[in-house]
Structure formats: C-alpha cells, structure tokens
Amino acid sequence: MNKEPLIILAEDNPADLFIVKMALSDTSWGSNLRVLSDGAQVLDFLADVERGAEPVPDLLLLDLNLPKYSGITVLEKIRASSKCSSLKVIVITSSNSAADRADAARLDAMHYFLKPNDVSEFLKISSLVREALEGRS
Amino acid sequence: MTTDSSQINVLIVDDEPNNLTVLETILEQPGYRLVRAASADEALLALLADEFALLILDISMPGMSGLELAKMVKNRKRTAHVPIIFLTAFYNEDQHALDGYETGAVDFLHKPVNAAVLRSKVAVFADLHRKTRQMEQANRALREEVTERRKVEEELRILNERLEERVNERTEALRAHEIRLRNAADAARLTYVEIDARKGQLLAADNFMAVMGYAWPEDPQDGFAKGEDLFLSHVAPVDRARVAAALRVFAPGQPVASFDYRIRGDDGIERWIESKWFVHVPAVGRVRNSLLTNLDVTARKAAEQELRRSNERFRQLADSMPQMVWTASLDGSIDYYNARWRSFAAFDESRNGDISKWADILHPEDAEPCFEHWRSSIRSGDEFHMEYRLWDQRARKYCWHLGRALLIADEERNAVKWIGTCTDIDRQKQSEEDLRRVNSALEQFAFAASHDLQEPLRNIAVFTQLLSQRYGPNLDEQGNMFMRTIVSGAQRIGHLVTDLLAYTSVSLADETHADPVNMESVLARVLENLGSAVRESDATVTHDVLPVVFVQEIHVEQLLQNLIGNAIKYRRDEEAPKVHVTVSSQENYWHFIVSDNGIGIAPEFHAQIFGVFKRLHATSTKYAGTGMGLAICQKIVETCRGKIWVESTPGEGSHFHFTLPCGVSH
Numbered sequence: 144m145n146k147e148p149l150i151i152l153a154e155d156n157p158a159d160l161f162i163v164k165m166a167l168s169d170t171s172w173g174s175n176l177r178v179l180s181d182g183a184q185v186l187d188f189l190a191d192v193e194r195g196a197e198p199v200p201d202l203l204l205l206d207l208n209l210p211k212y213s214g215i216t217v218l219e220k221i222r223a224s225s226k227c228s229s230l231k232v233i234v235i236t237s238s239n240s241a242a243d244r245a246d247a248a249r250l251d252a253m254h255y256f257l258k259p260n261d262v263s264e265f266l267k268i269s270s271l272v273r274e275a276l277e278g279r280s
Numbered sequence: 281m282t283t284d285s286s287q288i289n290v291l292i293v294d295d296e297p298n299n300l301t302v303l304e305t306i307l308e309q310p311g312y313r314l315v316r317a318a319s320a321d322e323a324l325l326a327l328l329a330d331e332f333a334l335l336i337l338d339i340s341m342p343g344m345s346g347l348e349l350a351k352m353v354k355n356r357k358r359t360a361h362v363p364i365i366f367l368t369a370f371y372n373e374d375q376h377a378l379d380g381y382e383t384g385a386v387d388f389l390h391k392p393v394n395a396a397v398l399r400s401k402v403a404v405f406a407d408l409h410r411k412t413r414q415m416e417q418a419n420r421a422l423r424e425e426v427t428e429r430r431k432v433e434e435e436l437r438i439l440n441e442r443l444e445e446r447v448n449e450r451t452e453a454l455r456a457h458e459i460r461l462r463n464a465a466d467a468a469r470l471t472y473v474e475i476d477a478r479k480g481q482l483l484a485a486d487n488f489m490a491v492m493g494y495a496w497p498e499d500p501q502d503g504f505a506k507g508e509d510l511f512l513s514h515v516a517p518v519d520r521a522r523v524a525a526a527l528r529v530f531a532p533g534q535p536v537a538s539f540d541y542r543i544r545g546d547d548g549i550e551r552w553i554e555s556k557w558f559v560h561v562p563a564v565g566r567v568r569n570s571l572l573t574n575l576d577v578t579a580r581k582a583a584e585q586e587l588r589r590s591n592e593r594f595r596q597l598a599d600s601m602p603q604m605v606w607t608a609s610l611d612g613s614i615d616y617y618n619a620r621w622r623s624f625a626a627f628d629e630s631r632n633g634d635i636s637k638w639a640d641i642l643h644p645e646d647a648e649p650c651f652e653h654w655r656s657s658i659r660s661g662d663e664f665h666m667e668y669r670l671w672d673q674r675a676r677k678y679c680w681h682l683g684r685a686l687l688i689a690d691e692e693r694n695a696v697k698w699i700g701t702c703t704d705i706d707r708q709k710q711s712e713e714d715l716r717r718v719n720s721a722l723e724q725f726a727f728a729a730s731h732d733l734q735e736p737l738r739n740i741a742v743f744t745q746l747l748s749q750r751y752g753p754n755l756d757e758q759g760n761m762f763m764r765t766i767v768s769g770a771q772r773i774g775h776l777v778t779d780l781l782a783y784t785s786v787s788l789a790d791e792t793h794a795d796p797v798n799m800e801s802v803l804a805r806v807l808e809n810l811g812s813a814v815r816e817s818d819a820t821v822t823h824d825v826l827p828v829v830f831v832q833e834i835h836v837e838q839l840l841q842n843l844i845g846n847a848i849k850y851r852r853d854e855e856a857p858k859v860h861v862t863v864s865s866q867e868n869y870w871h872f873i874v875s876d877n878g879i880g881i882a883p884e885f886h887a888q889i890f891g892v893f894k895r896l897h898a899t900s901t902k903y904a905g906t907g908m909g910l911a912i913c914q915k916i917v918e919t920c921r922g923k924i925w926v927e928s929t930p931g932e933g934s935h936f937h938f939t940l941p942c943g944v945s946h
Contacts, residue, residue: 156735156739158738158739159738159739162742237734238731240785241785258734258735258738260737260774261741261742261745261771262741262745262746263745265742
C-alpha cells in the first residue's frame with residue numbers, strides 16, 4: 144500500500160502557512176498534510192498518537208513561536224514520549240537566536256530553517272522536506 | 281761562747297795560778313764574768329774572742345811581759361779603749377810604773393792586793409764600762425733611727441713625685457674632658473648660669489651669648505643684680521609673664537623646674553629655649569646654689585609645630601570631607617573618626633578601639649563578612665575594599681556604603697597606620713540597579729519588538745514577490761517598479777531588524793560562561809558565508825594562525841563576518857580587495873587587525889562609525905548598509921572587556937583593531 148507520508152505542520156501564521164503549503168504542493172508529498180495552529184493542538188495530537196488514536200507522523204514541520212506552548216516545549220514533550228521520541232522534525236522559524244538554535248540542536252531537530260524574506264529562498268523548504276522523507280526507511 | 285750582755289767581762293792575767301785564784305776569789309760576784317789567762321798569749325786569744333771591760337795584768341810574766349801585752353792591746357784599735365790595771369810585786373818598781381802609764385795603763389796595784397781597793401777600782405771600771413756600753417747602745421739606736429727616718433723621707437719623696445704625676449695626668453684628663461663637655465654643650469646649644477645666692481654672684485658659661493643671643497654681664501655681682509631684668513627683657517613679650525612666674529617658683533621643695541619660652545637675641549633672631557632649674561637645697565637652711573641650664577630647642581619646636589600643623593591640616597581636611605574617614609593602628613584598633621563619622625554614627629573617641637560598635641550599624645547580613653574581611657586585611661596588610669549597608673539614622677534605612685582602607689607607610693616603607701574611608705554609594709547603587717533594570721527591559725523590548733517585526737515584514741516581502749511573480753505581467757512597468765520598491769524596503773527593514781536583534785542579544789551573561797572557540801574554524805565558516813561576495817569582487821583573504829578564544833561562537837562569527845564583509849564591501853573600483861587578519865599575543869589579551877586596501881575612512885569619522893545606525897554612505901549607493909555592523913562588533917568586543925578602534929587613510933585602506941582576552945573569565 145503506497146501510503147502518503149503524514150506531515151504535520153505546526154504553524155499559526157497564515158501567510159507562512161500559505162508559503163509552506165505552496166512549497167510542498169510542488170512536490171509529490173503534499174497531499175497528506177495536517178495543520179495544527181498552536182502548541183496545545185500539537186500536544187493533543189501527540190496524546191492521541193500515544194494512545195493509538197492517531198498514526199505516528201513521518202515528519203513534523205515545527206514553528207517555534209507557537210501560541211499557548213512554544214515550539215521548544217512541544218519538542219521536549221515529543222522527545223520524552225514513547226512513540227514519537229525519534230520523530231523527524233524540521234524547525235521553521237524567524238528566530239535567529241543562539242539559544243533557540245542550541246535548543247533545537249539539543250532536541251535533535253534535523254534542520255533549523257530560518258524563514259527568509261525572499262520567496263524563492265523560502266520555497267527551498269521543499270528540498271529539505273524531500274531530503275527528510277527520502278531518507279525514511 | 282755565749283755571754284750575757286749585761287755581764288761585765290774582766291780578764292785576769294797572771295802566770296801564777298794561785299794569784300789568779302786569789303783574784304777570782306776577791307772579785308767573785310754575780311755582775312762579773314772573770315776570764316782567766318795564764319800567759320800573754322792566752323790573754324790575746326781571750327781578747328780576740330770577747331769584749332772586756334777591764335784587763336787586770338801581772339806586769340812580770342815569763343815570755344811576753346805584761347807591758348808588752350799592754351802595748352799590743354793599746355795598739356789594736358778594737359782593744360785600745362780597754363782599761364788596764366797592772367799588778368806589781370814591788371813598790372819600787374817605778375820604772376815599771378812609768379812604762380805602765382806609757383802603755384796606757386790606768387792604775388797600778390801592788391801585791392798583795394788589797395781586796396777592798398781592787399773591788400772598788402774594778403767596780404769603777406765596771407760602772408764606766410756599763411755606762412759606755414749604754415751610751416754606745418743609745419748611739420746605735422739613734423743612728424738606726426736616723427737611718428729609718430731617711431728611708432721614710434725617701435719613700436715620702438717618691439710618693440710625692442708619683443702623686444704629682446698622677447695629679448698632672450688627672451688634670452690633663454679633666455681638661456680634655458672639660459673641652460669635650462664644652463664642645464658637646466656648644467653643639468647641643470646648651471648653656472648655663474650658676475647662681476650663688478649667699479655670695480650674691482651669678483656666673484654665666486662662656487657660650488651664653490652663642491646660645492641666648494645676648495651678652496651676660498661679666499661681673500658676677502652685676503649679673504646677680506641685673507641678670508633677671510636683662511633676661512626678661514629678651515624674653516618674647518608673649519611669654520614674659522609666664523617666664524617671670526616660673527622664676528618665682530624657684531624655691532626650696534622645688535628642686536627642678538622646667539619651662540620653655542621664646543627669646544629674642546640682640547642679633548634679632550628669635551629662638552626657642554628650654555630652661556631647667558637645678559636648685560641645691562641643703563638639709564638645713566636656705567637655698568644656697570642653683571644652676572639654670574638653657575637649651576636651644578628651636579629645631580625641635582619647629583618640628584613639633586610642623587607636626588601639629590600637619591595633624592591639624594589632616595583633621596581639617598578629614599572633617600571637611602563628605603566621606604567618613606577613620607584611622608586605625610596596625611592591630612586594627614581605631615584611633616580616629618572624622619566629624620562626618622561622629623555625626624553619622626555618634627561614634628566618639630571614648631569608644632576608640634572598639635569595633636563592636638560597628639556591629640550596631642552594619643546590616644546583619646554584612647556584619648560578619650565585613651569583620652572577616654577586615655581581620656584578613658589586618659593579617660595580610662592588603663587593601664580593604666568592600667561594599668556594605670550601614671544604618672543611616674537620618675534616612676531611617678540601611679544605605680549602601682563603599683568601605684576602603686589602605687595601609688600607610690612611613691619614609692622607610694614601614695607600615696604605620698590604616699587609613700580608611702567610607703563613602704555613601706546608596707544613590708549610585710540605586711542608579712546602577714535602575715539602569716541595569718532599564719537596560720534589561722530595553723533589551724527585552726528591542727528583542728521582542730524586532731522578533732515580532734520579522735513576521736509581518738517577511739509577509740510583506742514574500743507576498744509582494746509572489747504578487748510580482750504571478751501578476752507582474754499584468755501590470756505596467758510603473759506598477760512593477762512599485763512592487764520592487766516595496767520588496768526592497770521590506771527587505772531593508774528585515775536586515776535592520778536582524779542586526780538590531782543581533783546587537784541586543786549580545787549580553788554579558790552569555791560571555792561570562794563562553795566555551796572555547798577555535799577562530800580558525802569560525803573564519804572558515806565566515807569565508808563560506810561570504811563566498812559570493814568574495815567571488816564577485818575577486819577578493820583575497822589571508823590570515824595569521826588564529827587562536828582559541830573564550831567568546832560565544834556566534835559573536836566571533838558576527839565579528840569576523842562584519843569586519844571582513846566590510847573590507848570586501850568598501851573596496852576601490854580599480855583594485856581587487858586584499859584582506860589580511862593579523863593576530864599578536866599580548867600580556868593577557870589577543871590583538872587582532874583586519875586590514876584592507878579599500879576606500880578608507882576619513883579621520884573625522886573614525887569615532888562615530890561604531891555608533892548604532894551610523895552610516896557614511898547613502899542607501900542608494902553600492903555601499904549601502906544598516907549602520908549596525910560595527911556597532912554590533914563594538915558591543916561584542918566591549919562586552920568581552922576588549923577594545924575596538926580603526927586606523928585608516930582615505931584611498932589607502934583601513935586597519936580595524938580589536939582585542940579579546942586570553943583567559944576564560946572576563
């Protein structure tokens with residue numbers, strides 16, 4: 144069964160959401176995308192996965208500046224969970240702070256994608272996603 | 281043969297033993313010792329052995345006759361004085377008698393001898409002999425006495441001579457001693473007057489004039505009569521009454537009195553004199569003699585006055601200070617507080633040396649650390665430096681103070697005293713605290729603001745680009761120009777915000793715990809980041825071997841990227857950029873220089889280029905920038921306690937210098 148990979152996009156900013164969706168739509172794996180718009184929704188989803196109500200996703204695109212629970216807090220919970228502890232995560236953020244970069248690295252994010260001001264640069268997120276998914280077993 | 285010295289020896293000489301026996305019988309008595317001789321020869325032998333008072337001699341004897349013997353006796357000096365009584369058998373032997381007298385005989389007796397006559401004659405001679413002997417003894421004693429006296433006189437003379445020598449020696453020594461004493465007195469500027477109250481005389485030492493500056497009357501009577509007035513007239517008016525009173529104290533029961541005063545000599549020089557009365561008080565009766573010594577103490581007085589002035593100056597200075605000042609001896613006991621202290625804490629000198637009172641005003645949390653620090657300073661001699669809170673009675677609260685104490689040394693570099701200050705830094709502390717809070721709030725605000733500005737800006741830029749891509753063909757050239765302007769404006773704001781973020785996120789807290797960073801690898805990454813600029817400009821970037829530093833890696837990167845980026849960016853059109861990073865090791869920091877061959881910077885801008893948003897080139901030119909790059913560099917370097925500056929000549933290039941500490945802590 145050629146199941147489409149499940150990608151979770153945690154992003155509250157509709158404009159960024161639009162761009163990421165646009166970038167993924169050009170690829171072959173944009174079809175199975177779930178959008179969660181704050182930290183609480185991500186944690187709820189994580190709880191559902193843990194109790195088997197939801198499948199384990201293939202990739203998480205995580206904005207750090209999320210309402211309710213920050214991206215770092217969410218990522219800490221994910222790494223502490225039993226089913227998602229090794230989930231592939233790409234951080235997508237406008238924060239260039241050393242602390243955030245360090246936290247992302249500590250929590251084993253695959254990429255730290257700094258949202259660029261240039262649209263063509265921004266669209267390059269798709270290649271990171273492809274790279275992440277192609278590497279799956 | 282021993283003889284009793286009081287006995288009278290009588291020699292009897294006769295050739296007829298019967299006659300000798302007769303004579304012995306007649307003369308037998310305790311006072312006489314009779315010596316018998318039967319011939320002249322025997323008689324001569326006896327005369328050699330003993331001293332005889334009398335010789336009774338028979339004139340006619342066989343062999344040597346009595347007369348011949350008598351002659352020999354008289355001729356011998358030792359026996360010449362011995363009286364001789366001749367015995368003759370016949371009265372008519374006149375010739376004998378004559379011969380006998382010629383030989384020195386004293387008497388003649390005829391045989392048979394009349395016993396009574398003989399006894400009486402012998403008694404006369406014995407008596408004569410005894411007296412002669414006594415006289416001789418007396419003479420001998422006299423002679424001995426004379427000899428003895430001569431001896432004694434000689435000894436006395438020698439003794440006198442020796443005595444004289446010693447007196448001369450002692451006199452010489454005394455004279456030398458006196459000269460030394462006089463020299464010493466002159467050197468010490470000490471003189472004296474001797475007062476004999478009974479004789480009414482007063483005598484001044486030779487050096488009186490030299491010490492006192494005026495002459496003392498030569499006549500001792502004059503000196504006694506006029507001396508006091510003369511003296512007082514030279515005493516400085518201000519001291520005169522006091523000195524006059526001191527002179528009247530000169531009385532029995534006050535054997536030594538001391539007083540000092542100024543005296544103006546006839547030479548016009550004023551000098552300080554210290555006088556002492558040494559009054560000789562006899563056990564009975566009135567005061568006889570006294571000695572008044574005068575010592576010139578001008579130098580000592582000047583030193584004392586200078587010390588007093590110096591102390592006074594110190595006190596005035598200390599009292600006029602707004603700071604609290606105190607001094608303490610080497611063991612830490614406090615011996616002085618200035619006026620500010622006394623009014624601040626009501627400390628007074630009566631409680632000197634008691635540091636426990638500090639506990640009353642020190643904040644309970646600061647008291648023990650403060651005492652511990654102070655005790656350690658006393659032990660080590662190191663500077664005391666501490667901030668603590670003191671109870672301010674007027675403000676009715678604990679106020680922050682900076683306490684300092686230093687060990688003061690004398691000219692021989694021996695530590696003599698602690699001098700301490702206590703400065704109210706409460707307002708400063710408050711301001712610092714406020715400033716820190718405001719700065720921190722500002723940074724947080726700037727961080728949050730720039731962070732939150734990013735998203736809408738990005739949206740503007742990204743969506744205008746999208747608009748342009750999708751709908752550009754439907755717009756005319758002006759419409760497309762508008763959209764390009766929007767995009768570039770938004771991107772510019774984006775750069776500004778990014779830089780502002782970088783600037784505000786440089787904080788001391790990050791730098792104090794920085795891990796070691798190898799600048800070589802940071803530089804490699806920077807050159808990678810700058811890859812397109814390097815390729816476009818055909819730049820050459822070279823560098824010395826870079827060290828490991830203890831600075832946040834992101835900051836090292838920003839620093840190098842900004843400086844090398846600038847070096848490439850501000851290039852001259854006609855020459856490809858050449859950039860070199862130099863590093864040298866100094867005592868406790870690294871000195872870096874980023875040199876280029878670019879357009880350079882005019883000297884008047886050297887200082888301002890490090891300011892926030894300071895730009896030298898218009899936005900429209902190829903040298904456009906945010907004006908934040910060097911401000912970020914400066915903040916990074918200064919946060920690490922380093923320095924950054926530029927040396928540059930327009931048209932020749934620039935050298936950006938900066939320093940970073942070698943060690944871990946900042």
